[in-house]
């Protein structure tokens with residue numbers, strides 16, 4: 084493989100760079116054990132997002148920031164942002180983005196445009212061209228080697244710590260690349276508008292399952308989360324029952340999280356749910372069934388009725 088040059092695609096909201104991007108930087112920097120002259124560039128694509136480029140320049144391990152700022156990227160749609168990455172791809176040996184909703188939208192598109200097989204959910208690099216990633220809903224890991232000249236990979240945020248902030252600022256280069264949308268037009272966007280921490284990066288997550296029984300029951304989960312300054316999550320059963328919106332879902336087909344503290348309430352612990360919480364540092368389970376599978380994974384378990392226990396819990400925490 085040629086000298087390693089990594090391009091990280093920054094995820095941002097036009098104001099702030101995401102924590103998941105900082106984790107992708109840590110992942111890229113881990114390749115320095117295999118190539119001491121590895122250089123790491125970060126690409127910021129958007130509109131009026133110079134402040135994001137500035138934040139990117141302050142991240143440790145970044146050698147250069149590439150900024151593509153044009154009104155045609157104001158909605159950050161994969162349809163045209165992918166074309167920018169394709170234009171730049173030939174300068175790089177690795178292209179990374181976090182395994183977030185945006186990364187899962189953008190990088191497969193880039194891979195297809197470049198006729199390259201993408202590696203998903205990288206947990207560790209074992210060489211410049213080899214990685215460890217989860218299979219079977221996170222129940223096993225596999226080491227795979229990329230045979231492509233360019234590795235395009237999404238990075239599993241739960242496996243890496245965020246990179247630090249440096250006193251030394253990386254060089255910034257403004258690129259003039261414009262790909263106006265042609266086949267797709269932006270119509271509208273709906274976002275969940277809550278003040279709690281982001282589920283994927285929160286230090287504390289309180290989640291409810293089918294056992295919470297109703298939308299009103301979830302108020303108790305939210306109250307506990309607020310007391311602990313945490314995020315609210317849910318099992319798929321709770322989402323399917325309409326207790327909470329689907330961006331709360333944790334698990335194989337939801338979000339993969341790695342908080343310091345995860346509290347599972349009225350959740351049985353199906354393998355698809357466990358796939359999303361395995362990396363939590365401390366797991367607490369509250370369930371009325373002493374044989375619930377969640378207790379096999381919990382550091383602390385409380386057997387009992389959540390509607391009796393949680394109010395006591397909240398009272399103790401306040």
Ligand SMILES: Cc1cc2nc3c(=O)[nH]c(=O)nc-3n(C[C@H](O)[C@H](O)[C@H](O)COP(=O)(O)OP(=O)(O)OC[C@H]3O[C@@H](n4cnc5c(N)ncnc54)[C@H](O)[C@@H]3O)c2cc1C
Pocket residue numbers: 291292293294295317318319320321332333334335336337338348349350351352353354355356359369370371372375387388389390
């Ligand atoms: C392809 C596929 C992908 C999937 N992806 C996901 C995923 O990403 N995330 C996910 O979560 N699931 C996923 N699932 C679904 C998963 O298999 C389970 O069905 C789901 O996780 C169950 O949710 P639950 O634990 O809330 O519900 P249940 O399994 O019904 O458990 C409810 C629990 O609440 C307890 N309980 C009831 N009342 C009380 C009370 N008053 N106090 C205390 N405890 C109480 C019960 O003892 C029980 O253990 C997926 C399934 C498939 C097939």
